Amino acid sequence: MKKNYLDYFLLFVLALIWGSSFILMKKGLIVYSYTQVAALRLFIAFIFLSPFLIKAFTKIKKKHIFPLVLTALLGNGIPAFLFTKAQTVLDSSFVGVLNSLTPLFTLFLGWLFFSNQIRKTNLLGILIGLIGAIYLSSSVTDLQIDLNIYVFFIILATVFYAASVNIIKNYLYDLDSVSISSLAFLLLGPFCGYYIFSTDFINVYSSPEGLLALMYICVLSVIGTALALVIFNKLVQSSSAIFASSVTYLIPIVAIFWGIVDGEKIHMQYYFGTLIILLAIFLVNRK
Numbered sequence: 001m002k003k004n005y006l007d008y009f010l011l012f013v014l015a016l017i018w019g020s021s022f023i024l025m026k027k028g029l030i031v032y033s034y035t036q037v038a039a040l041r042l043f044i045a046f047i048f049l050s051p052f053l054i055k056a057f058t059k060i061k062k063k064h065i066f067p068l069v070l071t072a073l074l075g076n077g078i079p080a081f082l083f084t085k086a087q088t089v090l091d092s093s094f095v096g097v098l099n100s101l102t103p104l105f106t107l108f109l110g111w112l113f114f115s116n117q118i119r120k121t122n123l124l125g126i127l128i129g130l131i132g133a134i135y136l137s138s139s140v141t142d143l144q145i146d147l148n149i150y151v152f153f154i155i156l157a158t159v160f161y162a163a164s165v166n167i168i169k170n171y172l173y174d175l176d177s178v179s180i181s182s183l184a185f186l187l188l189g190p191f192c193g194y195y196i197f198s199t200d201f202i203n204v205y206s207s208p209e210g211l212l213a214l215m216y217i218c219v220l221s222v223i224g225t226a227l228a229l230v231i232f233n234k235l236v237q238s239s240s241a242i243f244a245s246s247v248t249y250l251i252p253i254v255a256i257f258w259g260i261v262d263g264e265k266i267h268m269q270y271y272f273g274t275l276i277i278l279l280a281i282f283l284v285n286r287k
Helices: 005-029 034-057 062-086 092-114 120-141 149-171 177-186 189-196 201-205 208-238 241-245 247-261 268-284
Strands: none
Touching: 005 034, 005 062, 005 208, 005 241, 005 247, 034 062, 034 177, 034 189, 034 201, 034 208, 062 149, 062 177, 062 208, 092 120, 092 149, 092 241, 092 247, 120 247, 120 268, 149 208, 149 241, 177 189, 177 208, 201 208, 208 241, 241 247
16 A cells, blocks of 8 residues: 555554553653553543544444454554563663564454465565664663563563554454544553552652652553554554654653753764664555
């Protein structure tokens, strides 16, 4: 499917939002538990998108129900808890790099379950993008990577993301992105809200640190979760599953942006890493 300049613009906007979300999530985890942060993220996103449910109910059909349940769980619910748990141990930049596995799993699952063709050029682009993301992140943080159970949490989350992307592309193509997002959070939000108020959330929120952390989580929920998901679903439908998931290659570049804001010195290899990633996006989407 032909992609236009708006798709590329949305891809870069999405990378900026999601790249910044890791920092917001980390700030929320300073005060709240990982389960509270994940549940708050989903519950607030549900509240924000709830006004769109009335229109969404007029469009939903019986055939959409099961794919929506899978999308809600695999694309939003389970990964939210996996990511927040992993970020209690792993560095945010490293988490962003692991997230770059999403296009590879998207391509593989699309080939395995949906008979999508794998072109050598596209596969080469995915591998180059992964190498570029690892190179870029390691040059920023000088990480010493030790594999542990939390690494596999992120890998599992990327598999779920990839499955969700393929489900949206193949079974929810006739629903608009806002309807998909609002209905998905409807399946998650009420349960998350019930859980939140069964914990010590009120006591933690009453403290000055709790209020500030909640503000970060609200921004994460509205912009980094609800709005970002609408944009992402729109990209999946207007372009391709691989193109939309290639946003994960751009996320490490956002780390450079935050480094500039914090006054860090930017080395030449940062620019080289960025060029590698941009080349990968070109190859991934080459016909």
